[in-house]
Amino acid sequence: MEEQKMTAGDRTVYPNETMPERVRRVKPFLAMEILEKAKQMESKGVSIIHLEVGEPDGDTPYAIKEAVIEAIRDNDTAYTHSLGKPALRREISLYYKNTYGVSIDPSQVVVTSGTSPAMLLAFSALLERGDKMIMPDPYYACYPNFVNFIGAEPLPVRVCEEDGFKLLADDVRKKLDPRVKGVLINSPANPTGTVLDENELRELADLGLYIVSDEVYHGLNYKGRDHSILEFTDRAVVLNGFSKRNIMTGWRLGYLIAPSFMVREMQKLQQNMFICACSFVQDAGIAALRESPEVLAERFSDYDQRRLYLYEALQQIGIAPAKLPDGAFYMLANVKKYTDDSLSLAQRILEETGVAVTPGIDFGPGAEGYIRISYACSMENLKEGIGRLKKFFAALDK
Numbered sequence: 488m489e490e491q492k493m494t495a496g497d498r499t500v501y502p503n504e505t506m507p508e509r510v511r512r513v514k515p516f517l518a519m520e521i522l523e524k525a526k527q528m529e530s531k532g533v534s535i536i537h538l539e540v541g542e543p544d545g546d547t548p549y550a551i552k553e554a555v556i557e558a559i560r561d562n563d564t565a566y567t568h569s570l571g572k573p574a575l576r577r578e579i580s581l582y583y584k585n586t587y588g589v590s591i592d593p594s595q596v597v598v599t600s601g602t603s604p605a606m607l608l609a610f611s612a613l614l615e616r617g618d619k620m621i622m623p624d625p626y627y628a629c630y631p632n633f634v635n636f637i638g639a640e641p642l643p644v645r646v647c648e649e650d651g652f653k654l655l656a657d658d659v660r661k662k663l664d665p666r667v668k669g670v671l672i673n674s675p676a677n678p679t680g681t682v683l684d685e686n687e688l689r690e691l692a693d694l695g696l697y698i699v700s701d702e703v704y705h706g707l708n709y710k711g712r713d714h715s716i717l718e719f720t721d722r723a724v725v726l727n728g729f730s731k732r733n734i735m736t737g738w739r740l741g742y743l744i745a746p747s748f749m750v751r752e753m754q755k756l757q758q759n760m761f762i763c764a765c766s767f768v769q770d771a772g773i774a775a776l777r778e779s780p781e782v783l784a785e786r787f788s789d790y791d792q793r794r795l796y797l798y799e800a801l802q803q804i805g806i807a808p809a810k811l812p813d814g815a816f817y818m819l820a821n822v823k824k825y826t827d828d829s830l831s832l833a834q835r836i837l838e839e840t841g842v843a844v845t846p847g848i849d850f851g852p853g854a855e856g857y858i859r860i861s862y863a864c865s866m867e868n869l870k871e872g873i874g875r876l877k878k879f880f881a882a883l884d885k
């Protein structure tokens with residue numbers, strides 16, 4: 488294919504020459520690339536089972552859709568306050584009070600177009616150039632990209648399968664140096680499904696560092712109730728959103744909760760970069776936060792059945808992780824006996840079986856030799872996918 492030329496004023500420039508270092512360092516998000524390839528195969532008639540995406544199955548609940556339709560009918564379509572609609576910010580603070588017993592002033596809440604922009608605001612406000620941010624490896628693929636992008640340094644700490652991939656306070660202590668500004672936690676976690684318990688969270692909070700706590704998988708905890716980091720410290724920025732819990736991935740709505748002194752700085756960034764989150768989708772957020780705990784429990788009881796089914800199936804194939812994950816909707820299947828190149832293996836699995844899985848390497852060197860399987864799909868699809876994977880690995884065993 489001919490290289491595309493771009494013009495800037497009277498000079499002809501080529502894309503590779505103009506791309507700044509900080510952009511070139513951003514790695515592609517392989518889960519999205521596999522998804523795009525799988526969709527392309529699907530459009531040519533290939534039967535694909537999607538076990539790669541972190542997207543809950545099912546439709547966005549009726550009441551949430553109705554809230555948006557009503558808001559649009561009311562012509563609620565103008566820019567909102569850059570920090571979000573006051574009603575939604577109040578609802579979020581009420582939700583944290585009712586769910587975790589913590590008192591958050593609505594002025595500490597910043598509404599964003601998804602959890603991902605909230606990450607950009609949080610890391611930008613927290614990290615100086617050269618500061619280090621500790622995070623567990625395996626990690627959610629985008630974290631180090633955000634940290635690198637703003638000129639800070641991700642400091643991944645290898646967590647191991649036998650310990651359930653937990654990042655504990657002792658692991659963090661060993662990595663401390665004066666440039667470490669904070670710790671990033673994600674419980675329940677992507678890609679491991681790991682849940683940190685109350686004590687483990689408290690011990691991390693007691694380190695006295697800033698904690699950025701990505702709570703987007705709260706609600707998907709099969710063992711007990713989730714704990715927000717705000718129960719243990721105020722020195723924290725919470726990231727959260729509606730994508731997973733309320734089946735709203737494409738709606739692009741999230742938020743962060745930050746110490747008051749950071750909010751003004753974040754507001755300036757939001758005003759410049761994003762202006763505000765979508766006005767009528769913010770009404771959907773209010774409806775989503777009002778979904779009853781019973782409705783949520785019912786929604787996630789299906790996930791638990793799939794989790795148990797998947798774990799047993801992976802054990803039969805011989806690739807189950809050492810511990811049954813307690814949360815989210817992912818498992819990291821250990822395929823080290825077959826490969827140390829998870830990307831090639833995932834591509835082969837897709838091409839030969841039509842099952843889309845995410846290569847572990849997307850989630851850091853600590854996840855190489857694994858593939859991530861998402862069970863946020865129907866039981867029927869999960870069973871079909873597992874059937875195909877069983878044959879694939881049985882053939883490799885021969």
Ligand SMILES: Cc1ncc(COP(=O)(O)O)c(C=O)c1O
Nearest residue numbers: 541601602603627677728730741
């Ligand atoms: C750990 C984690 N944080 C954040 C996100 C992004 O969520 P959102 O859709 O709210 O931007 C994801 C998406 O998969 C995720 O797994």
